[in-house]
Amino acid sequence: MLPAPxxxxxxxxxxxxxxxxxxxxxxxxxxxxxxxxxxxLDPLFVGMMDELKSLIQYAFQTxxxxxxxxxxxxxxxxxxxxxxxxxxxxxxxxxxNGVFGERMxxxxxxxxxxxxxxxxxxxxxxxxxxxxxxxxxxxxxKFLAFVHAETSTGALSDAKTLCALVKQYGCLSIVDAVTSLxxxxxRVDEWGIDxxxxxxxxxxxxxPGLSPVSFSPAAVEKLKNRKxxxxxxxxxxxxxxxxxxxxxxxxxxxxxxxxxxxxxxxxSLRLLAEEGLENAWKRHQDMHLVLRAGLEKLGLKFVxxxxxxxxxxxxxxxxxxxxxxxxxxxxxxxxxxEIGAGLGALAGKAWRIGLMGFGARRExxxxxxxxxxxxxx
Amino acid sequence: MLPAPxxxxxxxxxxxxxxxxxxxxxxxxxxxxxxxxxxxLDPLFVGMMDELKSLIQYAFQTxxxxxxxxxxxxxxxxxxxxxxxxxxxxxxxxxxNGVFGERMxxxxxxxxxxxxxxxxxxxxxxxxxxxxxxxxxxxxxKFLAFVHAETSTGALSDAKTLCALVKQYGCLSIVDAVTSLxxxxxRVDEWGIDxxxxxxxxxxxxxPGLSPVSFSPAAVEKLKNRKxxxxxxxxxxxxxxxxxxxxxxxxxxxxxxxxxxxxxxxxSLRLLAEEGLENAWKRHQDMHLVLRAGLEKLGLKFVxxxxxxxxxxxxxxxxxxxxxxxxxxxxxxxxxxEIGAGLGALAGKAWRIGLMGFGARRExxxxxxxxxxxxxx
Numbered sequence: 001m002l003p004a005p006x007x008x009x010x011x012x013x014x015x016x017x018x019x020x021x022x023x024x025x026x027x028x029x030x031x032x033x034x035x036x037x038x039x040x041l042d043p044l045f046v047g048m049m050d051e052l053k054s055l056i057q058y059a060f061q062t063x064x065x066x067x068x069x070x071x072x073x074x075x076x077x078x079x080x081x082x083x084x085x086x087x088x089x090x091x092x093x094x095x096x097n098g099v100f101g102e103r104m105x106x107x108x109x110x111x112x113x114x115x116x117x118x119x120x121x122x123x124x125x126x127x128x129x130x131x132x133x134x135x136x137x138x139x140x141x142k143f144l145a146f147v148h149a150e151t152s153t154g155a156l157s158d159a160k161t162l163c164a165l166v167k168q169y170g171c172l173s174i175v176d177a178v179t180s181l182x183x184x185x186x187r188v189d190e191w192g193i194d195x196x197x198x199x200x201x202x203x204x205x206x207x208p209g210l211s212p213v214s215f216s217p218a219a220v221e222k223l224k225n226r227k228x229x230x231x232x233x234x235x236x237x238x239x240x241x242x243x244x245x246x247x248x249x250x251x252x253x254x255x256x257x258x259x260x261x262x263x264x265x266x267x268s269l270r271l272l273a274e275e276g277l278e279n280a281w282k283r284h285q286d287m288h289l290v291l292r293a294g295l296e297k298l299g300l301k302f303v304x305x306x307x308x309x310x311x312x313x314x315x316x317x318x319x320x321x322x323x324x325x326x327x328x329x330x331x332x333x334x335x336x337x338e339i340g341a342g343l344g345a346l347a348g349k350a351w352r353i354g355l356m357g358f359g360a361r362r363e364x365x366x367x368x369x370x371x372x373x374x375x376x377x
Numbered sequence: 378m379l380p381a382p383x384x385x386x387x388x389x390x391x392x393x394x395x396x397x398x399x400x401x402x403x404x405x406x407x408x409x410x411x412x413x414x415x416x417x418l419d420p421l422f423v424g425m426m427d428e429l430k431s432l433i434q435y436a437f438q439t440x441x442x443x444x445x446x447x448x449x450x451x452x453x454x455x456x457x458x459x460x461x462x463x464x465x466x467x468x469x470x471x472x473x474n475g476v477f478g479e480r481m482x483x484x485x486x487x488x489x490x491x492x493x494x495x496x497x498x499x500x501x502x503x504x505x506x507x508x509x510x511x512x513x514x515x516x517x518x519k520f521l522a523f524v525h526a527e528t529s530t531g532a533l534s535d536a537k538t539l540c541a542l543v544k545q546y547g548c549l550s551i552v553d554a555v556t557s558l559x560x561x562x563x564r565v566d567e568w569g570i571d572x573x574x575x576x577x578x579x580x581x582x583x584x585p586g587l588s589p590v591s592f593s594p595a596a597v598e599k600l601k602n603r604k605x606x607x608x609x610x611x612x613x614x615x616x617x618x619x620x621x622x623x624x625x626x627x628x629x630x631x632x633x634x635x636x637x638x639x640x641x642x643x644x645s646l647r648l649l650a651e652e653g654l655e656n657a658w659k660r661h662q663d664m665h666l667v668l669r670a671g672l673e674k675l676g677l678k679f680v681x682x683x684x685x686x687x688x689x690x691x692x693x694x695x696x697x698x699x700x701x702x703x704x705x706x707x708x709x710x711x712x713x714x715e716i717g718a719g720l721g722a723l724a725g726k727a728w729r730i731g732l733m734g735f736g737a738r739r740e741x742x743x744x745x746x747x748x749x750x751x752x753x754x
Contacts, residue, residue, distance in 0.1 A: 002438050002566075004650040009405070010425045010643050014413045022636060025414045028386070033637065034411035036391045037402045037584055039715045048387045061379050071586060072449035075632040076611045103610070110608050189379075201633055207414055209448060209586065209635030231487050231608050233480070234453045253720070255452040256578055258586030259399060260410065261638060266387050273381040338416045343630070 019340030077197030077211025088112030205357030396717030454574030454588025465489030582734030
């Protein structure tokens with residue numbers, strides 16, 4: 001026998017999470033998650049899933065029947081959209097203005113489809129004119145894929161305008177709402193979004209590990225008319241939905257649902273519904289304005305121009321001569337405060353300060369500003 | 378705006394989980410999971426991941442470097458093995474003696490590979506002679522895939538003998554250990570298993586949602602020499618391992634890890650290491666013998682012959698004239714006791730009584746026997 005290792009129980013400190021996610025989790029969510037595990041086909045659990053579905057629909061502002069939570073993180077939500085909807089050889093216009101647009105491109109290639117990339121500079125939003133030009137130049141394109149809120153840069157793109165273009169050119173839209181859901185205006189039905197995914201660990205302030213996803217009737221139609229099987233068994237929505245839909249009160253087993261994580265998502269979305277989406281959007285904006293004023297007083301400069309700045313993700317340039325890693329390490333060690341490093345092209349050049357969900361509150365902003373001031377001076 | 382739904386917090390009852398999983402979760406695991414969320418790149422969290430990796434290695438009895446937990450349930454662990462190792466056009470011998478062997482076959486087809494199926498009757502183990510015949514008849518086969526402990530029937534297959542055959546014929550083995558890990562003898566290195574996956578919610582008594590996975594050096598070599606990209610971005614081990622391996626104390630972001638679920642897995646494996654694997658195996662067997670004696674006294678008959686019966690999953694035939702659903706509903710309603718329905722070919726014909734992990738203890742066995750006696754009489 002290989003010997004047993006002996007470790008103590010892991011007792012993490014109470015951090016203040018102001019990076020790009022995971023965000024500060026609601027205490028109620030942590031408590032919900034610790035409730036006793038029940039079976040994934042228990043009638044009481046199935047009842048909770050029905051509530052959860054309508055809570056996800058509310059957060060997305062959609063009546064889409066095919067709305068559920070993928071039993072894995074946002075990256076798996078992204079993959080769910082691509083593997084279910086896009087078939088090999090099809091053309092997808094992919095907007096790339098940060099890390100996650102590039103990840104979308106890789107997803108397109110891994111399903112054997114053709115990616116036509118529309119590049120926009122990091123830190124800028126997707127340019128609707130460039131998208132329209134691509135749609136015009138590629139009449140055989142079937143999809144437009146873009147990131148609503150780029151977590152790597154803090155830029156917000158105009159999803160409403162982009163989705164209107166998509167409709168005009170007869171395509172379907174695939175939208176990354178990982179960082180936008182719950183933090184800024186997002187209206188799936190009104191804007192005509194066809195496939196959308198998010199993550200539990202950003203503005204929903206749930207624990208990381210789940211990805212809310214919704215498909216419009218047109219997307220469902222596309223899925224139904226596939227000529228090739230979905231390449232992933234685990235993410236095949238036509239199988240998964242037999243579990244997520246009560247047919248005469250009965251659900252079919254597909255995989256064992258992450259029961260306790262779903263308790264957590266139910267609780268976080270319940271708190272969002274109690275606050276009201278529009279109040280949550282306003283709170284994120286209000287806290288952003290307080291943070292912005294303080295950061296500017298410290299002489300820090302934003303990566304993204306004001307018009308397309310995400311309130312929930314504030315990317316700021318690291319001042320010249322300042323040691324990136326040392327500052328973040330001090331914030332973590334002395335203040336239990338986590339802010340995010342730069343990612344991709346912004347690695348070593350920017351910090352990302354998150355104001356997400358339960359994290360978007362006055363005491364977090366005050367702590368962050370004061371700690372930054374102390375550490376930078 | 379679509380209106381906000383208003384629901385109460387979900388307060389599940391304390392069930393006694395004696396189905397095919399999720400099993401009774403250790404109270405310590407629920408408590409661990411409720412600890413404060415920290416960042417997935419926090420140095421303290423990364424330290425916990427190093428411990429977690431060695432705990433998974435211990436549970437599997439392996440020194441494999443490529444050992445980690447997939448951030449999704451066991452079905453995704455299964456898919457991880459197939460999409461990383463098997464390339465389109467390759468031949469895989471798949472043993473099918475229940476639901477999960479059939480799921481393996483579907484995975485093989487979805488990667489565009491060729492499945493050669495070796496069928497054994499439901500409730501019987503995989504027959505090594507049939508496997509050897511298939512290996513002989515298919516010298517171009519690259520893999521043998523089989524389920525160590527069939528959750529749908531309760532049959533244990535002889536993994537040691539099967540893996541020796543695999544080696545003899547120059548193939549690689551892919552082994553489903555979802556229900557076996559922690560419940561019966563399993564020695565990855567000694568038996569020469571190449572790729573193995575399990576689930577958190579069976580004999581580990583953790584919350585559902587994670588899948589421990591391990592690849593042997595030969596499997597890693599196969600992955601490195603692929604001619605085609607792995608079709609899943611999310612499950613691509615060459616990307617995932619950059620996060621699960623500390624290179625000079627640094628890890629690269631791949632996806633946001635399910636932080637709290639990993640706390641839970643760390644705690645459940647820590648408890649397993651404290652008990653000791655061999656003690657845990659013995660406890661499962663001991664409790665099975667007590668349960669068996671009681672079930673036989675009630676006149677209930679096992680689906681699986683004694684020699685290949687899993688201690689942790691007891692499939693018994695439903696006595697004639699007994700209403701399957703009504704009995705399970707009464708056990709759940711009156712005793713808070715969950716036992717499992719039959720699955721696939723055994724639906725409506727058998728019950729599955731789980732004695733898994735923390736669930737394999739005297740009080741559970743006593744309750745189950747007494748409740749069955751009361752409900753059946």
